[in-house]
Structure formats: structure tokens, C-alpha cells
Amino acid sequence: MTAIVLYGLRESLRRKMFAVVLVLTVGFLALYAWGAHAAFRDTRGFVGTGNENLDPDALTGAIVQGLAMFATLFLGAVLSVFLTLNVIRGDAEAGLLQPLVVRPVGRARLLVARFIGAAGVAALYVVGVYAATVAIADWAGGWTPDRIVAPGLELAAAVVVVSAIALAGSVFFAPIANGIGTLMVFGAGLIAGLLGEIGQAIQSQRLQHIARLASWVLPFDALYEDALHRLTVDTTGFAEYVLKLGPFGGSHQAGTSLLTWSVVYLVLVLAAAVAAFSLRDL
Amino acid sequence: MASVLAVSGLEKRYRRVQALAGVDLAVEPGQLVGLLGPNGAGKSTLVKIACGLVRPTRGRAEVAGAPAGSLAARQALGYLAELFRFPGWMTADEVLGLHQRLAHSRGAERERGELLELVGLPDARGTRVAAMSKGMQQRLGIAQAMVGEPKLLLLDEPTSALDPAGRRVVRELLEELRRRGTAVLLNSHLLSEVELVCDHVVIVDHGRVVAAGTPSELRREGGVEVETASGVRKFPVARRADVPGLVRELVAAGEDVFAVRVVTSTLEEAYLEVVE
Numbered sequence: 001m002t003a004i005v006l007y008g009l010r011e012s013l014r015r016k017m018f019a020v021v022l023v024l025t026v027g028f029l030a031l032y033a034w035g036a037h038a039a040f041r042d043t044r045g046f047v048g049t050g051n052e053n054l055d056p057d058a059l060t061g062a063i064v065q066g067l068a069m070f071a072t073l074f075l076g077a078v079l080s081v082f083l084t085l086n087v088i089r090g091d092a093e094a095g096l097l098q099p100l101v102v103r104p105v106g107r108a109r110l111l112v113a114r115f116i117g118a119a120g121v122a123a124l125y126v127v128g129v130y131a132a133t134v135a136i137a138d139w140a141g142g143w144t145p146d147r148i149v150a151p152g153l154e155l156a157a158a159v160v161v162v163s164a165i166a167l168a169g170s171v172f173f174a175p176i177a178n179g180i181g182t183l184m185v186f187g188a189g190l191i192a193g194l195l196g197e198i199g200q201a202i203q204s205q206r207l208q209h210i211a212r213l214a215s216w217v218l219p220f221d222a223l224y225e226d227a228l229h230r231l232t233v234d235t236t237g238f239a240e241y242v243l244k245l246g247p248f249g250g251s252h253q254a255g256t257s258l259l260t261w262s263v264v265y266l267v268l269v270l271a272a273a274v275a276a277f278s279l280r281d282l
Numbered sequence: 283m284a285s286v287l288a289v290s291g292l293e294k295r296y297r298r299v300q301a302l303a304g305v306d307l308a309v310e311p312g313q314l315v316g317l318l319g320p321n322g323a324g325k326s327t328l329v330k331i332a333c334g335l336v337r338p339t340r341g342r343a344e345v346a347g348a349p350a351g352s353l354a355a356r357q358a359l360g361y362l363a364e365l366f367r368f369p370g371w372m373t374a375d376e377v378l379g380l381h382q383r384l385a386h387s388r389g390a391e392r393e394r395g396e397l398l399e400l401v402g403l404p405d406a407r408g409t410r411v412a413a414m415s416k417g418m419q420q421r422l423g424i425a426q427a428m429v430g431e432p433k434l435l436l437l438d439e440p441t442s443a444l445d446p447a448g449r450r451v452v453r454e455l456l457e458e459l460r461r462r463g464t465a466v467l468l469n470s471h472l473l474s475e476v477e478l479v480c481d482h483v484v485i486v487d488h489g490r491v492v493a494a495g496t497p498s499e500l501r502r503e504g505g506v507e508v509e510t511a512s513g514v515r516k517f518p519v520a521r522r523a524d525v526p527g528l529v530r531e532l533v534a535a536g537e538d539v540f541a542v543r544v545v546t547s548t549l550e551e552a553y554l555e556v557v558e
Contacts, residue, residue, distance in 0.1 A: 003383040014371045095366040099426060102333045103384035104356040281296075281336040 001113050004105065008117020012083045018121075021079050025129055028071055033136045036064045040141030055235075061143030062232045068133035069155060069231070072126055073224055076159035080122035081182045084166040087114045090175035092282045101282060108274045111167070115270060119163035123156040130155055147230040154227035157262065158220035162186055164266050168273035171280060189218035193225055196252065219262040225252040226259065284347055286311050286358070286434045286465040287332055292341035294327050294489075301327040303489035304341065309434065312463040314456060316476035316497075319486035320557050325469045326364055328486065329436050332467070333361045346433050357386070360427035364438040364469075367419075370412030374398060374422050377411065378429060385430035397425040400458065402451040416443040424452065428459075435459065435466045441475060453479050477549040485556055493556045500552045508532060509541040 012018060043056040088111070091097040100110060130152040138144050145151060165185060169178040196211025198204070215222040229252055287309035294302040302324045309315045319325045330336040331343050334351030348354035368377045378394040387393060398404055401421040411419060420443045427435055441449045449472075456479045459466055470476055476483060477497050485493040485500075493500060505518040506525055510532060520528060522544045529539055547555075 003380060007380060010371070011369060014369075095363060096369065098335060098363045099361070099366055099368070099381070099423075100384065101335060102356055102359070102361045103381065104353045104386065105384055106353060279337070282330070 001105075001109050004100070004110055004113035005117045005120075008114045009121060012118055012121045015082070017082045018079070021075060021125070025075060025125075028075070029129070029132055029136065032064070032068055032071075032133060033140065036136055036140040039064050040143070057141050057143045058232070058235055061137050061141055062145075062235065064140075065133060065137050065143075065145060065231055066228055068137075069130070069151065069224070069228060072129045072133065073155055073158060075129065076122055076126035076155070077162045077186050077220075078183070079125055080119065080159050080163040081166045081179055081186070083118035083122060084115070084163050085170055085179040085182065086175035087111075087118070087167055088170040088277055088280070089173060089178075090170060093174070098282055107278050111274050111277050112270065115163065115167050118167070119160045122159045122163055126156045126159045127152050145231040146234040151227035151230045154223045154230070158223040158227070161220040161223070161262060161266055161269075164269040164273070168269050168276070171273050171276045185218065186220070189214060189221035190224070192218070193221040193252070215258060216261060219258065219265050222252075222258045223262055229253045285309060285344075286313075286346055287467060288342075288344045289328070289332070290342050292328065292331065292343055293339045294324070294331060294336065295339045300489055302331075302338075302341075305486065305489070305491055307484055307491065307494075309465045309467050311433070311465055312460060313482060314460050314466045314468065314480045316480035316483045317467060317469040317486065318471075318473065318476060318483060318553055323486045323557075324489040325486055326438055329361075329438050329467065329469055332434075333359055333436050357430075358432060359434045359436060360385075360429065360432035361436045362423045362427040362438060362440050364442070366423055368411045368422065368426075371410060373408050373410050374403060374414075374425075375407045377422060377426060381426050381429040385432075387430035389430070393429070397428055398422075400428070400455055401425045402448070417445060417448050420444055421448065421451070424455065431462075431464070433465060435464055436469075437466060438469045439471065440468070441470065441472060449475065473548075473550045473553055483549070485553060487557045493552070497549055501549055502547045502552055502555075504545045504547045504551075507543045507545055508539060509543075511538040511540070 039060050040057065043060045086094075088097065101107060134144060134148060134152075162182065166178060166182040169182050172178075173181060192211050192214030195207050196215075199207025199209075199211060215225075285308040287307070289305055289307040292302050292305040292307075293300070305324070305328060307315075307328070317325050317328070327336060331338050332345060332350050334356055337351070343350035345355035346358035348358070372380070375394055378397060381387075382389060382393065389396075395404075395407070398407060401424050403418060403421050403425070406414065406418060406422070409418075411422070414422065420440065424437070424440055427437065441452050444452060453475065456466060456468070460481075468476065468480060480497060483493075483495065483497055483500055484491055503521050505516060506520040506522075506528060508515045508517070508528060515532070515537075517524070517528060525542055525544065529542060532539055
């Protein structure tokens with residue numbers, strides 16, 4: 001098991017795509033630092049400090065951190081998809097998988113080990129980028145989220161769920177189809193979350209119902225929204241209202257049942273992937 | 283002694299295609315069996331079922347007494363796929379090291395060195411796969427299949443990317459495996475190669491075994507040629523047992539006999555006869 005996990009980790013870290021994501025991340029963090037610094041400075045100018053109804057630093061901090069969370073989730077999802085999209089069918093077509101599968105390892109262990117390797121890299125990446133964005137917000141405006149650790153972990157968990165979906169897809173689909181499909185599913189989940197916020201704003205029960213259903217079918221969006229919610233869980237007043245209408249899907253408390261379901265969902269997706277892989281001729 | 287590979291009534295259907303239609307086959311310990319057949323005959327499917335990559339539709343396949351595909355069966359075999367690749371970033375030593383861990387081999391560095399020596403890559407230990415020629419990769423693939431001293435080696439076209447020198451190395455390697463008592467199922471298109479090294483040959487066509495036996499059993503006598511003073515006389519239906527009588531008759535008829543040759547078909551001719 002460890003041998004396959006290490007193999008998967010090395011495979012993940014050696015891909016050119018990983019280097020590209022790292023370069024993009026450095027670029028993103030540099031721009032984020034510049035933008036956050038300017039945002040904090042400018043909002044203090046036009047809102048003014050000491051406003052009883054609106055804390056400009058809290059508002060700016062939560063908005064820029066929310067944007068950073070979206071960017072982090074997006075980069076993490078892209079990374080996780082590219083690390084897992086070819087694990088089964090792609091590697092089998094390339095002839096990389098057969099020498100490993102015939103060893104006395106077991107297909108289930110092989111699949112889970114590859115998942116741990118890829119999802120582990122993606123999750124660590126997300127936690128690292130999230131920590132960097134929190135540090136940048138603190139440096140730029142002296143603002144830190146109301147909860148620091150939990151949002152990062154939830155963001156990482158969301159990416160782990162995306163990894164599991166891509167891994168399961170890799171059993172059935174060729175790499176390109178799987179990559180496109182998983183990213184479309186990822187986009188659909190985020191859009192469903194956004195629809196829910198719009199439904200809340202215009203008081204459309206149907207839109208909210210659709211969003212709720214999507215949260216159960218694709219729980220990574222629920223994890224993302226819950227992470228956003230925890231950023232400003234203690235914030236009140238006008239800032240709280242503005243933040244709920246966040247630009248890339250507002251914050252929304254997932255609740256214990258949805259968070260528990262995310263874990264069950266992950267297990268179910270992996271179990272389905274293992275079952276399908278066990279029956280697959282290579 | 284129990285067969286290392288025992289296959290009976292094996293069938294495999296891929297949707298509308300019947301790849302195997304009831305194959306019976308046995309490979310005994312230390313035996314080198316050549317598997318021949320035209321493209322699409324079902325040879326690779328048979329090998330893949332034996333190593334657990336493909337599930338049979340019907341029938342039974344056992345490796346070292348365990349159902350094919352089970353952990354115990356996989357523990358007992360080594361496999362070289364027809365189309366395989368190792369990650370380009372790994373060195374030869376790392377590839378073998380990974381497979382040692384997966385095969386629970388305790389051979390460590392000594393085994394890796396020996397295997398690379400056996401396949402003619404003694405200096406490639408630190409060479410990355412990406413820097414290797416196709417032939418070197420194929421040799422590394424054979425070394426990988428031998429990790430953990432398996433009881434049964436399943437080699438699917440092991441010499442397809444090798445030059446004549448490389449093929450010779452593989453032939454010598456197969457001889458060495460025979461000496462060590464390792465059973466080998468060799469799937470190859472190179473009849474001359476099979477004829478040279480295999481103890482037993484199985485010819486498969488349309489998913490069925492159409493001929494089996496030792497190479498000499500499969501080769502057939504195809505007449506007798508007698509060199510006389512008046513030229514070469516051919517007796518197409520005569521057999522070895524007919525030679526003394528033929529010579530007597532020719533001498534009695536006043537012919538001077540200089541040489542007699544019993545014509546036998548090659549394995550290739552025997553093969554073409556059963557698959558065409």
C-alpha cells in the first residue's frame with residue numbers, strides 16, 4: 001500500500017502540470033497580495049473608520065478572502081482532476097497499469113492508494129494556498145477570518161471529494177473525457193450554489209430547492225459554502241448581509257447532516273469506483 | 283506434480299466477439315510452452331485471464347493451484363504485457379525496487395543487480411526509463427516480470443522490440459529459466475524462436491486449441507528425396523520408415539545412390555497448415 005501511495009505521490013509531483021500550477025499559484029498569490037493591500041487601503045478611504053454599522057476591514061477582508069477561497073478551490077480542483085483523470089483507463093491504455101495490477105496487491109488497495117496519493121497532494125496544496133492567503137490578508141489589512149483552521153480543512157475536503165469523483169470517472173472514461181466531465185460537474189456544483197443564493201435573494205423556493213438538492217448530489221459546493229460561512233461566522237450587521245451575496249456563491253451553513261453526508265458520499269464514490277474497477281477487464 | 287498453470291474449458295466473450303471458445307491447457311513446472319496463433323486468435327486474452335487482468339466468461343484457470351486473479355495466484359506469477367510502459371522518470375533500479383515491494387520480494391539490491399545482469403542491462407541501473415531505447419525497456423520489462431522468482435512467467439511478445447542480439451539474450455534467458463525450474467508461457471509470433479526454445483507448443487485459432495505437442499511432434503514428415511546419378515528423385519508420400527525399401531529398389535534398378543534426405547515440414551509450415 002505504502003509503495004503505491006509513494007509511487008502515486010512521486011507521479012503527481014513529477015508531472016509538468018504540477019509545476020504549471022505552482023507557477024500559477026505564485027502569480028495568483030502575488031496578485032492577491034497586491035490587490036488585498038490596495039483594497040484595504042481604498043475601502044478605509046471611502047467608508048471611513050469608526051462607522052458603527054460597517055467595519056470596512058471586516059468587509060474587505062471577508063470579500064478578498066472569499067475571492068481567494070474561490071481561486072484556491074478552483075486551482076485545487078483543477079490540480080486534483082489532472083492528478084486523477086487517468087489513474088485507471090488512461091494508465092491502462094498507456095500500459096502503465098497492467099504491471100502493477102498483476103502484483104499481489106489487490107485492485108481495491110491499488111485504487112485507494114492512488115487516491116490517497118493524488119488527493120493528499122491536492123489537499124496539502126489547498127491548505128498551503130489557503131494558509132498563504134490568510135497570512136496575506138493579515139499582512140495587508142490586519143484582518144483574520146473568524147475561524148481560521150476549519151475553512152481551510154473544508155476547502156481541502158471539497159477538493160478531496162472532487163478527486164474522488166475524477167478517480168471514479170477514470171474507471172469509465174478516457175482521460176480527456178473524464179477531465180472535461182469532472183470539471184463540468186465541478187462547475188455545475190458551484191453554479192447550483194450560486195443559484196441557491198439568487199433564490200434566497202429573490203425568495204424563490206424552487207431555486208433554493210434545486211440548490212439544496214445539488215448540495216447533496218455534489219457536496220463539495222456545500223463544503224465550500226460552509227467554509228465561506230465560517231470565515232465570517234461572528235460578523236454581524238450590514239457586512240454580514242453583503243457577504244451572504246458573495247460574488248462567487250455566497251456563504252451558507254451546511255449543517256451537521258450535510259457535512260456527515262460529505263464523508264459518506266466520499267466513501268460511496270470510492271466504493272463505486274473500487275467495485276467498477278474490480279469488474280473491469282484490462 | 284501439479285500444473286503451474288491449469289486451464290480448462292476457458293471461454294471469454296467480449297460482447298459479440300468470442301475471444302476464447304473452450305481452451306484447455308496445462309503448463310508443468312519448469313516447462314517452456316510456446317503459444318502460437320494468428321492475430322485475434324485469443325492468445326493475449328488467455329494470458330490476461332491467467333494473470334487476472336481479464337475475467338473469464340466460463341471455465342477455470344488456476345495458477346499454482348489458486349484461482350487465476352487471486353492474490354495467491356498473483357504471488358506465484360510474473361507477467362510481461364505485450365504493450366506496457368514504465369514511468370519515464372523512474373530509473374531501472376527504481377522500477378525493480380517498486381515491483382520488489384509489490385511482490386513482497388526479499389531479494390533487495392542483490393536481486394535487482396542479478397536481474398539486470400540476466401537481461402543484459404548491467405550498466406543501466408541508474409538510467410531513467412525515458413532515456414532507454416524500446417529494446418532496453420523491453421529487457422527491463424522482462425527483468426520486472428522475474429522479480430520475486432515467480433513459479434510461472436507469462437511473457438506476451440517479449441522480443442517484439444528487440445534486435446537479433448536482444449532476441450538471443452532472451453533465448454539464453456529462457457534457457458536459464460528452464461534450468462532454474464521456472465515455468466514459462468511464451469506468447470510469440472516468432473515461430474523460429476518458439477521452435478528453438480520451447481518444450482511444448484500450443485497453437486490457438488478462433489479461440490480454440492487447434493494443435494498441441496512438442497515442436498518435433500508438430501513438424502510433419504513431407505516425403506523423401508534421394509540423390510542419384512541421374513539427379514534428385516522425390517517421393518512426396520514416403521516416410522522415414524520407407525527409406526531402406528526405396529534405396530533397395532533404386533539400387534536394384536541400377537541407380538547409384540549418393541544421399542537420402544527425409545523431408546520434414548518446419549514448424550511454420552505445420553502452423554500454417556492448421557490455421558489456414
